[in-house]
Amino acid sequence: MWRAFFCAIGIVLIIIGIECLLIDSALLAAGVLDDPSANMAQQAGSLFSAPTQQTADRVFKPSESFPWSLLAGGSIVLLYSISLRQNG
Numbered sequence: 297m298w299r300a301f302f303c304a305i306g307i308v309l310i311i312i313g314i315e316c317l318l319i320d321s322a323l324l325a326a327g328v329l330d331d332p333s334a335n336m337a338q339q340a341g342s343l344f345s346a347p348t349q350q351t352a353d354r355v356f357k358p359s360e361s362f363p364w365s366l367l368a369g370g371s372i373v374l375l376y377s378i379s380l381r382q383n384g
Contacts, residue, residue: 298377303377305373305377306376306377307374309366309369309370310367310374311370312370313363313365313370314367321355321357322357323353323354324354325353326352326354
């Protein structure tokens with residue numbers, strides 16, 4: 297069970313590292329699912345009405361070393377999971 301857990305963590309870190317290599321920045325939208333009553337009121341308006349609620353969006357810009365750190369860490373965790381002995 298530990299082998300599968302560490303293997304999954306390593307694969308996820310490698311995938312996130314590759315994604316961070318491919319993007320320049322990511323826009324993280326906030327407040328989409330925070331208040332369901334506000335979403336219902338917004339949906340009650342017309343089709344072309346402007347949104348009534350301003351959301352604070354965040355921009356994530358990974359540094360140059362961030363994706364390489366994730367790739368290296370994921371590779372190390374993946375190699376560790378392979379080196380674990382199987383019980384059974």
